[in-house]
Amino acid sequence: MTVGFAVCGSHCTFSQMFPAMEELAKHHTVIPIFSQAAASTDTRFGSAQEHLQRAEAICGCAPILTVAQAEPIGPKKLLDALVIAPCTGNTLAKLAHSIADSPVTMAAKSHLRNGRPILIGVSTNDALAGAAENIGKLLGRRHYYFIPFGQDDPYNKPTSMVADFTKLMPALEAALEGRQLQPILP
Numbered sequence: 001m002t003v004g005f006a007v008c009g010s011h012c013t014f015s016q017m018f019p020a021m022e023e024l025a026k027h028h029t030v031i032p033i034f035s036q037a038a039a040s041t042d043t044r045f046g047s048a049q050e051h052l053q054r055a056e057a058i059c060g061c062a063p064i065l066t067v068a069q070a071e072p073i074g075p076k077k078l079l080d081a082l083v084i085a086p087c088t089g090n091t092l093a094k095l096a097h098s099i100a101d102s103p104v105t106m107a108a109k110s111h112l113r114n115g116r117p118i119l120i121g122v123s124t125n126d127a128l129a130g131a132a133e134n135i136g137k138l139l140g141r142r143h144y145y146f147i148p149f150g151q152d153d154p155y156n157k158p159t160s161m162v163a164d165f166t167k168l169m170p171a172l173e174a175a176l177e178g179r180q181l182q183p184i185l186p
Contacts (some may be wrong), residue, residue, distance in 0.1 A: 002029040004079045004111065006104040007055065009037030010086035010123035011045040013162060017085055018054060020165040025058050031078065032063035035091065035104045039065050070103045074110030081176060082111045085121025085147060085163060089131035092124065096134035112143055117175040121147040121168065127161035139183065145175035146183040
């Protein structure tokens, strides 16, 4: 099975995302896809170049970095499933409104034409504020599934939520069967 693994710019969760990518790559062919922010922003969590190199080392191929590179995903039926993790509030909004202006959103749009699952790993500080509406839209939309997620720091960041990246594999298996694991953690 071939799985696309799209990475957005929630750099603080990369330390959780990369082990999930590694686990996925042990079992499936994985094609990495990076948003512009993830591919070009150096942060205290590492340089963009380090992240791109790590993804390439894990997956065995260079990441998709442009809209033009992502567009053939659907017509060529390249993926059985697409994982978007971490998925930022910005990307959630674009997905909820069918905007395809980045490598990640174009990969999603192109992949959806084949009626295959997209698995989202939420990571946003405003999940229980501005992004809540977009999460709700995607929860109700066909072919979208979520890695279980919950509040990561309810006292210091009361509207922030993050996926439990250790649940990626069972969430993907469920999505491939057309089932949603319980998306909200206690």
